[in-house]
Amino acid sequence: MRQVRSLAGYLTAQGVERGDRCVIFMDNTLVCAVSVYAVLSIGAVFVVVNPQTKQNKLAYILDDCGASALISDSHLHRVFTPLLKTAGRLKCVIASGDPSRLEATEVTPFEQALEGGVTELPPNGIQKDLAALIYTSGSTGDPKGVMHTHLSMTFALGSLIEYLRLSSEDRILLVLPLAFDYGLYQLLMSVQLGATLVMERSFTYPAVIFQRIREEKVTVFPGVPTIFSLLLSMYQREPFVFPSVTRVTNTAAALPAEHIPLLKKIFPNALIYKMYGLTECKRVCYLEPELIDVKPASVGKAIP
Structure with missing residues (x-):
């Protein structure tokens, strides 16, 4: 819970607000789970994307949902780094794992994002607020985001x-x-x-x-x-x-x-x-x- 609140505080400090879309492009790890709950705790919307997703489809999802934040793994940097120049709405990019693998200076290592310590969470939203977008695989066309309150x-x-x-x-x-x-x-x-x-x-x-x-x-x-x-x-x-x-x-x-x-x-x-x-x-x-x-x-x- 401490990591959840610390990450939530960092996202808030970067300007991520209630209703903003946060793409989580990661392997199944504890960091991924922490990221899901950090996004939820500030009233934002999590969008978990399969780490095997190709660059063109990741680009499509970032644009389609209007992502405000991208949380990923450093070993996926070759997939997401080239997209940072065109993903103009992103307020922050965070990556877990070995920071020496990161090529872009605007990417914040996950551990650094936790350094601010815990923060007071914003007031809860309402039950009908959007909680998640789960995208289809896009095997028969463009991926489509299914809305979940x-x-x-x-x-x-x-x-x-x-x-x-x-x-x-x-x-x-x-x-x-x-x-x-x-x-x-x-x-x-x-x-x-x-x-x-x-x-x-x-x-x-x-x-x-x-x-x-x-x-x-x-x-x-x-x-x-x-x-x-x-x-x-x-x-x-x-x-x-x-x-x-x-x-x-x-x-x-x-x-x-x-x-x-x-x-x-x-x-x-x-x-x-x-x-x-x-x-x-x-x-x-x-x-x-x-x-x-x-x-x-x-x-x-x-x-x-």
Whole structure:
């Protein structure tokens, strides 16, 4: 919380105001999570962008949302630095990581941005204020920013926590990008609950993830069909099991019914949730896990 308030103070000192858009172009890290909450705490709007985004699409997003701030990682400097000359609305640019990699003098190292210490946060806004813009991938055209108010996001959090039967004792794995609403909500739910988030940059190295699941006694495993397909392929070569996991969730695309028997072997103590959503707008329906064998092709019912 101290880092959140320090970063919020720096953003405020640079002229970032309520309603301003702040683009967060970063890997899944603690710094990224701090940045999300710092932006929210001053009534600004966070826009998390996948770190694999190409320069032309990042340029489009910065311009489309009228970004007032850019928070990134120093190892991404070759992507964002050339854009600083044309991103005229930016009031500040901050980058975490090794400051010696930064080429532009106008980029403030993250640690330096925290040096001002904590600050009094401005008065809260209202529930209908915009909280986030989540951009589509733009695979079929220009990325489109989906608008989320504080009210819509807090409603969704309560609903997800209720039907997934989560508690503060849970330990939630995050291997999905925070720029993806499904990944983002793992962070938001963890903070809302006071649960533990086990954050990884990606699922690129499954063996490392498996070790982390065992070490941290992960209880919630959110995935997508590509991740589950890889899991099943590895299991068929050399079986493994994760008994600590009590919930497995899937969205983005339908979980094939034929995957379920093997997933039950990998996660013998887990309820398996099949969920469906609208593009960049979070989940809208789910199948009760007790019905997964009875109605394997069902889209379930509306979230609470």
